[in-house]
Amino acid sequence: MKTxxxxxxPREFYSRDTLVVAKDLLxxxxxxxxxxxxxxxKIVEVEAYRGSDDPASHAYKGQTPRNQLMFGxxxxxxxxxxxxxxxxxxxxxxxxxxPGAVLIRAIEIMDGLELARRNRKANSLVNLSNGPGKLTEAxxxxxxxxxxxxxxxxxxxxxxxxxxxxxEITVSRRIGIKAGSEKLWRFxxxxxxxxxxx
DNA sequence: GAGAAGATCTCCT
DNA sequence: GGAGATCTTCTCA
Numbered sequence: 001m002k003t004x005x006x007x008x009x010p011r012e013f014y015s016r017d018t019l020v021v022a023k024d025l026l027x028x029x030x031x032x033x034x035x036x037x038x039x040x041x042k043i044v045e046v047e048a049y050r051g052s053d054d055p056a057s058h059a060y061k062g063q064t065p066r067n068q069l070m071f072g073x074x075x076x077x078x079x080x081x082x083x084x085x086x087x088x089x090x091x092x093x094x095x096x097x098x099p100g101a102v103l104i105r106a107i108e109i110m111d112g113l114e115l116a117r118r119n120r121k122a123n124s125l126v127n128l129s130n131g132p133g134k135l136t137e138a139x140x141x142x143x144x145x146x147x148x149x150x151x152x153x154x155x156x157x158x159x160x161x162x163x164x165x166x167x168e169i170t171v172s173r174r175i176g177i178k179a180g181s182e183k184l185w186r187f188x189x190x191x192x193x194x195x196x197x198x
Numbered sequence: 199g200a201g202a203a204g205a206t207c208t209c210c211t
Numbered sequence: 212g213g214a215g216a217t218c219t220t221c222t223c224a
Contacts, residue, residue, distance in 0.1 A: 047205070056205070058220095066220060083206050084217025090205085103205055133206050176205055 086133030
């Protein structure tokens, strides 16, 4: 039985305007294959980061070894380490040569909860994955997952959900940045309890 | 080679 | 609500 919704999202999904991709990623399923098990998680909160028009972006001042994936093909993972403790998971966007990425800020784990709990101790279900550093820990995502092609059935990819129910999207300022904080480039599913901050 | 800042989380008050 | 943890990356010399 092969249903189209089980396939990874194609390259064309990602190689569009970063703001459009960010909004479209809400409600999609993030699949993490680990130890012959799967964690399936719904994306509920994202932020868009672009290039020379976005002072908060890693790509603002041009290409460096770290941010080169943002300038490359769309549909790849961009994982970076920050604050000496945390990894953050992004997906690259825009056509090749144009920098862009979407930061996954919060997810709701639908399946594979046991495995996620083994990866990250949390005092509540919500606290397991309601922040960018938390969800990477729950999914055991580190720098070795930087640069994976998300359009293939890798150990990490994104697909449609079985039931693409409509959801209301809330728009807000991005979190944890100084420059560029006036831009309304953070998007989340309105009624989700897994959102990192209201 | 040194120094500063950072797309965060946890613990403490 | 605020500070500390902790280390990578970038900039400048």
